Amino acid sequence: MKTKLLFLSFIVLIFSCTSNKNSVDFIEKATGRYYFNADEIIEVTFNDNHKLLLKWRDQDLEPLKVNDSTFYVRELNEKLIFNSDKNNIELAEKREHEGEKYIFEKLKKGEKLPSEYLAEGNFEAALEGYKAIKEKDSLTPVIMERNLNKLGYQYLRNKEYKNAINVFKINIELYPNSSNTYDSTGDAYARMKDTANAIEYYKKALAINPENRSSKRALEKLTSKDEE
Secondary structure (H helix, E strand, O other), X not given: OHHHHHHHHHHHHHHHHOOOOOOHHHHHHHOEEEEEEOOEEEEEEEOOOOOEEEEEOOEEEOOEXXXXXXXXXXXXXXXXXXXXXXXXXXEOOOHHHOOOOOEEEEOOOOOOOHHHHHHHOOHHHHHHHHHHHHHHOOOOHHHOHHHHHHHHHHHHHOOOHHHXXXXXXXHHHHOOOOHHHHHHHHHHHHHOOOHHHHHHHHHHHHHHXXXXXXXXXXXXXXXXXXXX
């Protein structure tokens, strides 16, 4: 117990002796947005006192400075090493990484994530972005059918109908043989009271999978209304 307390005291002493201020040159090179994964970022900024700050998943984080290029993030229990010459951030090696190297590349000026293009309503740019992600790594959770479907329904619940339909149509492009992607698009049109398009997409879902019960029920409901 004594040994552990001495070690912790030593770590605190190191941090307290390290200035939180960073050089102007480091600030210029480090400031920016870095890929955390293919469709998520870590944003690096500095406050008026030249202290490094992070924004990640709607959290404002204040890393502890270890040295001029290394910062400890308590919330992640990770050390970030800034490689200014390579324009990236690297996680310091530790046992839990099991020999894997984790490197976060810096985004170019003006570069955006597919999800950011989606939020802007830029369907073509978002589609190209997700296609590029799938081509590079088809197993990444970012472009998994169920995850995109979940994102589409989030937009739908918020009544952001155009964005919801864009997500579902991107899912169709990525997974054209999935009945569920067409069924979800039908749901979006049905929510918008666009009966003609809703029927069209439910029929497409059933053409792929005649046993899709969700599409069957929805189609029966819509067509029975038309007959009344």
